[in-house]
Amino acid sequence: MLVNRPIIIDDTTLRDGEQTAGVAFKRREKCEIARELVASGVPELEIGIPAMGEDERDTIRAITSMNLKARTIVWCRMSEGDLAAACNLGVDMIDLSMPMSDQQISSKLGRDRAYVLKQIAYMVPKALDEGFEVLVGGEDSSRADLDFVLEVLEAAERAGAKRFRFADTVGILEPFATIEIFRTLGANSGLELEMHAHDDYGLATANSLAAALGGATHVNTTVNGLGERAGNASLEEFVTAGRNLYGFETGVDQRSLNALSGMVAKASGRPVPLQKSLVGSSVFTHESGIHIDGLIKDKLNYQGVDPEWFGRKHELVLGKHSGTKAVQHVYGQLGIALTLAEAMDLIPHVRRFAEAYKRAPDLDDLIALHRNLDECLTEEGSAELALEEGGA
Incomplete structure (x- = not known):
């Protein structure tokens, strides 16, 4: 089924990818990865979390000072403190993240749904006043009441947000549900819609493709599928499958993906499995x-x-x-x-x-x-292997 329409990649290797347990990029590595992502044709980069501290903010400034031809995004909680930390970094867009599920609203924030809607109405205009484009990040959207998510979209659009990120934070979605969710979101909102998928069931790329089929305008990816727990949707998988199975045009050059994979594997200290789809050393x-x-x-x-x-x-x-x-x-x-x-x-x-x-x-x-069929090199090329007599 060819859809033949553009999908914008918002790559989060430098944010959620770095949240992989044990992964910590050096500033130089983050700048190099950002440069190569953009050279590969990735148009948007989520590059860090300003509230982490001054070192993180300096790294964000280093990336934005490169003047790459890509929109830069930072991740923040929907709070005044996180917004203040994101200012004066040269970033184009801010992701103001807020839990969507009753589970997280109650147990994590100790609040209710009304509080979520009030914070959106309060914080989005403040971020706009600081010169940011605003993305409202719907944390744990996949476990939320869809009717409430639609209320959030309405509140976000009314407040002036440009985009809503539907996050499958705990990786529980499957493609058939995902496509219907995005059809519903698109039918009820004029916001850009972004899919953020996790791979706990091995379905992150499939769910991202389904979201795109359902009307998502943007998709989060990471190189090699890095990310929390089982990781995120893989950049190389989404770009290749999206183009060749559905006709999605991302503008990303497939020929660059192998080298990009190797660069991120080295910087992250996470070797690419031999049979990792598309970029593993043994897949061809x-x-x-x-x-x-x-x-x-x-x-x-x-x-x-x-x-x-x-x-x-x-x-x-x-x-x-x-x-x-x-x-x-x-x-x-x-x-x-x-x-x-x-x-x-x-x-x-x-x-x-x-x-x-x-x-x-x-x-x-x-x-x-x-x-000489009586002798064979070992893996190091030195040991002997006894072979039967009578060979060719």
């Missing part, structure tokens, strides 16, 4: 004989995502599930032409190697297996 690696045979004949046989979108390519390796065509192809790339019989002879030794070392044989291993 093939071992199965059936798959490799199909790819050799036509890559479209087993390609749903084109690695060239990310400046990458398919990698064919040998292992326990390799067949003769795979062995011939991989050795052929090394300049070693194998007959069918030679390939069949090598297969059992390749399989035993994979079982023993829990990895695919690398270049040196393959050459050693071919040259």
